[in-house]
Amino acid sequence: MASTSLAFFNITTTYRRQQPISAVAKLPPPTLRHHSMPPEKVEVFKSLEPWVSKHVLPLLKPVDKCWQPSEFLPDSTKPVNDFMDEVRALRDRTIGLPDEYFVVLVGDMITEEALPTYQTVLNTLDGVRDQTGASPSPWATWIRAWTAEENRHGDLLKTYLYLSGRVDMLMIERTVQYLIGAGCDIGVENNPYLGFVYTSFQERATFVSHGNTARLAKEGGDPILARMCANIAADEKRHENAYVKIVEKLLEIDPNETMLAIGNMMRKKIVMPAHLMYDGRDPNIFEHFSYVANRLRVYTASDYVDILEFLVGRWRLEKIEGLKSDGRCEQDFVCGLGARIRKLQERADERADKSRQRFHRRFVKLKLNIDDTATKKNSDCKRKGSFGDVRESNTQPAADGYGGVFGLNEQMEKESSSNSKMTVKAMVQKSRNKTRKYLPKPDSSSQKAKGIMLRDNYVKGQRMYQVTDDLIVTPFFPYGLQFFHP
Numbered sequence: 001m002a003s004t005s006l007a008f009f010n011i012t013t014t015y016r017r018q019q020p021i022s023a024v025a026k027l028p029p030p031t032l033r034h035h036s037m038p039p040e041k042v043e044v045f046k047s048l049e050p051w052v053s054k055h056v057l058p059l060l061k062p063v064d065k066c067w068q069p070s071e072f073l074p075d076s077t078k079p080v081n082d083f084m085d086e087v088r089a090l091r092d093r094t095i096g097l098p099d100e101y102f103v104v105l106v107g108d109m110i111t112e113e114a115l116p117t118y119q120t121v122l123n124t125l126d127g128v129r130d131q132t133g134a135s136p137s138p139w140a141t142w143i144r145a146w147t148a149e150e151n152r153h154g155d156l157l158k159t160y161l162y163l164s165g166r167v168d169m170l171m172i173e174r175t176v177q178y179l180i181g182a183g184c185d186i187g188v189e190n191n192p193y194l195g196f197v198y199t200s201f202q203e204r205a206t207f208v209s210h211g212n213t214a215r216l217a218k219e220g221g222d223p224i225l226a227r228m229c230a231n232i233a234a235d236e237k238r239h240e241n242a243y244v245k246i247v248e249k250l251l252e253i254d255p256n257e258t259m260l261a262i263g264n265m266m267r268k269k270i271v272m273p274a275h276l277m278y279d280g281r282d283p284n285i286f287e288h289f290s291y292v293a294n295r296l297r298v299y300t301a302s303d304y305v306d307i308l309e310f311l312v313g314r315w316r317l318e319k320i321e322g323l324k325s326d327g328r329c330e331q332d333f334v335c336g337l338g339a340r341i342r343k344l345q346e347r348a349d350e351r352a353d354k355s356r357q358r359f360h361r362r363f364v365k366l367k368l369n370i371d372d373t374a375t376k377k378n379s380d381c382k383r384k385g386s387f388g389d390v391r392e393s394n395t396q397p398a399a400d401g402y403g404g405v406f407g408l409n410e411q412m413e414k415e416s417s418s419n420s421k422m423t424v425k426a427m428v429q430k431s432r433n434k435t436r437k438y439l440p441k442p443d444s445s446s447q448k449a450k451g452i453m454l455r456d457n458y459v460k461g462q463r464m465y466q467v468t469d470d471l472i473v474t475p476f477f478p479y480g481l482q483f484f485h486p
């Protein structure tokens, strides 16, 4: 199994390339508001302290009941040969997992590893922050213990990935360092109402994501990795319960302010905590990671709406009473938002389908053909260990590395192979000649790299994604984790 050089972290995306900044990643977007919670509301959180002690802190697990990373990893206290056998077994288990899976797992792991940033964000929230670093306040106790539980997630995933030999640890470590240096701006304005709406959503998103990596690991033949991801997902679920409970309580005692906060966060969109991810080379690395996660169905656009609708139902937002006119306005907005996003998604899907069909027809008209060898290689792309329609990513690319790059459908492949005057190489060359001016300059080091690659290309101004060396291009990118609210 070829090692998964995370060369996708290096890929050329010159169209939005920014000047690298030595110690941090992209500049964070400016936060427009600070301390948006009226000062008198601090008392609300002070008054909730006994309730937090009684109903939230018990959701933490005692340390001796928590799993620890070493329980899932080769035992380094064993004699060298036994330890090496366990490492070999770990590597054998990961053979059936495609490279794309590792892209997503690495992205998840990097997100977990930026934990210092998230603890910092929680400690910016007025009325709940840890004032001393060891404050006995139940809010501060929760923040520290939550961080301690979360800390196991990145530790476990990172060690497992390191031992798997499937990823480029140096690039990963640099990316983590960049990400922690960059921080994150999730738009919570030091306001705990906004902060707890965000964490409710975010913990559920990570529950969904880790749950899906668990499922895929099981399908790919690695039950230990599946168990690891499932255990992480269970932690996220427990944390989700705590934050959802806090917002539920806030809705009970201060419905209008809480409804405004929910509306505020949903209008802003929930941005992922690792949105400033950067590896020192690719300024769009987070979009690339999100795209692969979307493709593998680990975290999709539809999951976003599912989470929104889940929270609307869980908090019974439609039935909240005692709202002022601005609160009622946000209630209507939030309760109808899921349906509106779904409608937009459907329209985007339809547009993408039509565009894809037009795209295919254009190539049929051009009578561009594919040689038999390339066709065969492309049709062999699916193999055991790849998920659903995901193409195996470390099969050799056909022709010059762009075999199948245009996503020919079966009908086209039949037509093409029956009239093989033009090879894939010639077809691509012809297309390139027509579109050369839109193509970013190739990065020779990334072209040589094997394993996961992501490239952005343009064909007549349309964005194309080539996810791996051998295939997977969607000429149209309707959405990744980007949403447009009406």
Ligand SMILES: [Fe+2]
Residues within 6 Å of the ligand: 112, 150, 153, 206, 236
């Ligand atoms: Fe986590």
Ligand SMILES: [Fe+2]
Residues within 6 Å of the ligand: 150, 202, 203, 206, 236, 239
């Ligand atoms: Fe979490």
